[in-house]
Amino acid sequence: MNALEIDHLNKAYGSLRALTDLTFDVHAGEIFGFVGSNGAGKTTAMRIMLGVLAADSGQVRWKGSELDLEARRRVGYMPEERGLYPKMKVGEQLEFLAGLHGMSPTAAKGAVEHWTDRLGVGERRGDDVEKLSLGNQQRVQLAAALVHDPDVLVLDEPFSGLDPVAVDVMSGVLRERAQAGVPVIFSSHQLELVERLCDRVGIVRAGRMEALGSIDELRATDHPTWLLDVDAAPDAVMASLATLPGLTTTPVTEHPGQLHVVATTRDAEAPRAILRAALELGAVREFSPVRPSLADLFRGVVSAGEDPAVDPSASDAKEGAR
Numbered sequence: 001m002n003a004l005e006i007d008h009l010n011k012a013y014g015s016l017r018a019l020t021d022l023t024f025d026v027h028a029g030e031i032f033g034f035v036g037s038n039g040a041g042k043t044t045a046m047r048i049m050l051g052v053l054a055a056d057s058g059q060v061r062w063k064g065s066e067l068d069l070e071a072r073r074r075v076g077y078m079p080e081e082r083g084l085y086p087k088m089k090v091g092e093q094l095e096f097l098a099g100l101h102g103m104s105p106t107a108a109k110g111a112v113e114h115w116t117d118r119l120g121v122g123e124r125r126g127d128d129v130e131k132l133s134l135g136n137q138q139r140v141q142l143a144a145a146l147v148h149d150p151d152v153l154v155l156d157e158p159f160s161g162l163d164p165v166a167v168d169v170m171s172g173v174l175r176e177r178a179q180a181g182v183p184v185i186f187s188s189h190q191l192e193l194v195e196r197l198c199d200r201v202g203i204v205r206a207g208r209m210e211a212l213g214s215i216d217e218l219r220a221t222d223h224p225t226w227l228l229d230v231d232a233a234p235d236a237v238m239a240s241l242a243t244l245p246g247l248t249t250t251p252v253t254e255h256p257g258q259l260h261v262v263a264t265t266r267d268a269e270a271p272r273a274i275l276r277a278a279l280e281l282g283a284v285r286e287f288s289p290v291r292p293s294l295a296d297l298f299r300g301v302v303s304a305g306e307d308p309a310v311d312p313s314a315s316d317a318k319e320g321a322r
C-alpha cells in the first residue's frame with residue numbers, strides 16, 4: 001500500500017497522555033491537513049513519524065513496512081522548532097543537509113539551486129541564514145525538507161508567519177509534490193488555507209483523532225444547520241422553535257435578527273417544521289442551509305469535548321495570541 005500509515009500511536013510525557021491510539025493514513029499523492037488546538041498532539045505525532053521521538057506503542061509504516069532509519073532518510077521534514085544554523089550560508093547549509101541524505105556534491109548543488117530559486121530565495125544563497133527575515137528563513141527550511149527529493153513530506157506549521165505571496169509559492173510546491181505521488185502531511189492553524197489545499201483533514205483533540213475525511217465527508221457527519229431570518233422578534237422565534245424536538249437555535253452575532261437553527265438529530269421533516277413555525281410568526285426573509293467551513297467543523301469537534309464549566313473564550317484567546 002502506497003501510504004504513510006500511523007497505527008495506534010500512544011505517547012505519554014510522565015502523567016500527561018499526549019497521544020491516545022492515534023490512527024490515520026496519508027495516501028501517496030494526497031495533501032493531508034493535520035489540525036487541532038494548541039497542545040492537541042500534532043507536533044508529538046509528527047516527531048514520532050520522523051523517529052526523533054519514540055512512541056510508547058504503535059507503529060508508523062511507509063508502503064507497508066515499519067519506517068526504519070534508512071526509510072526515514074527518504075522523508076522530508078520541516079520541524080516546528082526550525083533547525084537551521086544561523087551563522088552558516090544558505091547554500092552551503094542546504095548542500096550539507098543534502099549530503100547527509102546521501103546526495104553527491106554535484107547533485108546537491110543542482111538541487112539547492114533549483115529549490116532556492118523555486119522558493120524565491122535564490123539570491124540569498126550566499127548570505128548567512130541569520131541575515132534573512134523569518135519568512136525567508138522559513139522558505140529555506142522548506143528547501144531543506146525538499147532538497148533530497150523525499151518520498152514523503154511531513155511539515156510542522158510550514159505556513160505560519162508567511163506573507164500571502166510566500167503562502168501561494170509554498171501551496172504550489174506542496175500541490176506539485178503531491179501530484180508527483182508524494183504523500184504530504186502538514187499541520188496548521190490556518191483553517192481556510194487547509195480547507196483550500198487539502199484533500200483530507202484530520203482533527204485531533206487531546207491526542208485523539210476526532211474527525212477524519214475530506215471536508216465534504218466531515219460536513220456530511222456534521223449537524224445540519226440553517227440560517228433563518230424572520231420578520232418577528234428573535235426571542236419569539238427562538239421560543240417557538242424550542243417547542244420543536246431536536247433543534248437548537250442561536251442568534252447570529254454579526255447579523256442581529258438572524259438565527260442559526262441546528263438539528264441535533266437527522267430528521268428529513270425538520271426544514272419543513274422550522275419553516276412552518278417561522279411563517280406563523282411573520283414573513284420569512286431568508287431560510288437557507290448553512291455550509292459549514294472547516295473552522296465551523298473544527299469548533300464543533302473541539303467544543304464537543306469541552307467541560308461546560310470552562311469558559312470557551314479562554315481557548316479562543318490562546319488561539320488568537322499565537
Ligand SMILES: Nc1ncnc2c1ncn2[C@@H]1O[C@H](COP(=O)(O)OP(=O)(O)OP(=O)(O)O)[C@@H](O)[C@H]1O
Nearest residue numbers: 013016018036037038039040041042043044045080
Ligand atoms: N517534551 C515534552 N515534555 C512534556 N510535555 C510535553 C513535551 N512536548 C509536548 N508536551 C505536551 O504534550 C501535549 C502535546 O503537545 P504538542 O506539542 O504535540 O501539541 P501541538 O498539537 O503540536 O500543539 P501546538 O499547536 O501548540 O504546536 C501538550 O500538552 C504539551 O504540553
